Amino acid sequence: MIALNDEQTMVLEMVRRFAREELAQQAPEYDKRGEYPWPQLRKMGELGLLGMNTPEAWGGTGLDAVTWALVMEEIAAADPSVAVIFSVTSGLPQYMLLKFGTDEQKEKYLRPLAEGRWIGAFALTEASAGSDPKGLKSTAERVDGGYRLSGVKSWITSGGQAQLYVIMARAPEGITAFLVPAGAEGLSFGEPEEKMGLHAAHTTEVRMDGVFVPDEDRLGEEGKGLHYALAGLDSGRLGIAAQAVGIARAAFEIARDYADEREQFGRRIREFQGVSFKLAEMATAIEASRLLVLNGAMKKQAGARFTREASMAKLMASRTAVDVTREAVQILGGNGYAVDYRVERYYRDAKITEIYEGTSEIQKIVISRELYR
């Protein structure tokens, strides 16, 4: 691992304690009930974590992207549902506001997000525009003093819970990004989707029925919304990659400890090569994935374009999360399939990392394009 400075070490120790003593304890119950984890998010807000990568001038903690990624891993290792909410609010709306917002927008919307009083959501996907966001159908009709948004967004993390929605819709000049607060008239939400995993992270439709958005709440230029969204996704994908590393690590640690205790045929099962080689492969893939995440985080921190690095990190880390959690279940055998041993939850939670914020196939398109830039 790269050497950390005193501040990074201190933050990580604090987060590890919080993750172990609070998040990990509460995760199984929240997963079972499918309850949105507000108490945990409130606590993270108080600890300054929800805005940790936003500068202090805008209410954040102003920590670097490497610390952000390592904190994401710790949070995900304890509770992957909390991690995705954290990744979206910090990696997408806050990042997009910081990069493309006006000072007035930052004061009005970035500050409450960064101070952890609000949660932010990112609304690009639609039922018929997933991998191909250029095909989105939501409209932004020009009216006196602003726009009226109509359409339905799908698969929105924190839908119905978030206080701010960054919504991409088609205006006369093309796809445009808008800042829409939760109480806006005409904005409503579907029921949380029933999903394979991440039960505590609510995912809903976001419906717009002529929602008025004043000119001052348009993010950046009209027609530039897809560019802003895809730039935002570079940051979001890094967060998801770090989440995937955390999921893989947590499942690996359970399997490693189990293999050290469980005896069959008169021996600890880690003494069988069939098990120890699995553990060696798992540990190696986790470390390689983490290094790709940190590589992307360092590039982001340096202010350079990190599209290629973020997509590589997400491609590799999500594959690692799925492979490692599957092997962890296998090492635990029947116990791996039982809820009490927790690896089945990590296995269920891992799969979505290969799908959301760009499927693995989309990451390969992005990476291959970047090879010829």
Ligand SMILES: CCCCCCCC(=O)SCCNC(=O)CCNC(=O)[C@H](O)C(C)(C)COP(=O)(O)OP(=O)(O)OC[C@H]1O[C@@H](n2cnc3c(N)ncnc32)[C@H](O)[C@@H]1OP(=O)(O)O
């Ligand atoms: C728990 C369950 C939850 C499920 C949650 C699901 C919700 C989510 O995951 S969120 C969204 C997920 N969606 C995605 O990741 C979208 C995947 N698709 C893509 O990444 C792209 O569409 C991709 C790579 C296929 C390229 O698309 P393409 O249609 O060719 O667009 P392209 O022309 O390259 O780019 C459009 C514009 O963005 C710009 N752009 C492209 N990439 C970037 C970038 N990385 N940074 C900045 N700008 C960019 C382009 O320059 C262009 O700008 P302009 O129009 O101003 O010239």
